[in-house]
Amino acid sequence: MSLNKSKLFLSTLALGASSIVLSSTASAQNYNGPEETTGPYFSGGYNNFDFDEELGGDANVSAITARAGWQLHPNFGVETDASFGIDDGEFDFDGDEDDFDLDDNEDSDFDDVLSGPGDLGLDYLIGFYGRATLPLSDRFDVSARAGYAFAEIDSTVTTIGGNELVFGGSDDGFAMGASATYDLTESMALRADYTHYEFDTSNAESLGLNLEFKFGV
Template sequence: MRNILLATAAISLFAVPAMAQKISTPQWSGSAGYTALDADGADLGAITGRATARLHPNFAVEGEASIGVRDDNVTVAGVNAKVEHDYDAAAYAVGILPVSPNLELFGRVGYGTTSIKAEAAGVRAEADGESVNYGVGGNYFFDAQNGVRADWTRRDFTDDNGSEVDTYGVSYVRRF
């Protein structure tokens, strides 16, 4: 009986580091910044806001929404067209790798929707697309609450065309 109790006590000591890593309540952060979209020859821009709930030191969930602020003029088959990014929204699962107390790298995968408008020769068209999104980035914190974020995300659209959009973002991050 004594050996069983000692073995149980020894095994429970292995659980102490795992318990120390558990976050009892989500740690929230928000970010706001600029995202550049490279969309099949059109260079667009958007203001992006994110809310992140860190559920574990190495895992978080994130929601983001963007509103287009930079349009582009392109030429297709000799016809000038204006392309506008209307909006997008997405949700992500985020894996986090803390590198130092101030620096963390992350990878994310999620699903989103994007709306883009185009006008050429008086004809206006709007396209809404659903996409599987994946990307990488990093956060650098100046202190316990304030930092910057840089990220790259690819949007693989699920429609028949199978087009892709690469996004590059820079944001201010605030922990709450």
């Protein structure tokens, strides 16, 4: 993820957090912490993905994310989330003709470098996780999660020779990350996430900000 985009994301995260915290202050004045510590929860929000393609390319993609989970115990739960790209990430492709069996400059060999501008799109990314939670106060907790994720990623590159390359497709692999959650009210929380995805043909990092709704039992 580029430095400018990281700064923009963190600024947006801080601004969003401040706005929600201020708007919920009145309803949360008498709130001292969650009464229920187990039960289902649902959330939705924004994620920024930084993809690193094995065959070349490093692109940032914005996505919306929906999540559902169940806190089985105050310190352990399970959850699943789904992210859908809302824009394509641009990148500068740098590969080899031999990787694609393509003679881009028509010189009768496949030893030359392939390069050109590219676009990476995220159709979807779905993950399933176990989550361990550590409360640090009545309102604030941190957590770690690990699981497995499935994604559909498509990259399109226009080479210097004018050829169009399309690669990517379905991918899957292990995922792990950490999050911090702040309870705004008994049933609403703000959660920031970091997740690393270890796919077969690409790796990805994501930063997310989600508004979470809890339904204690």
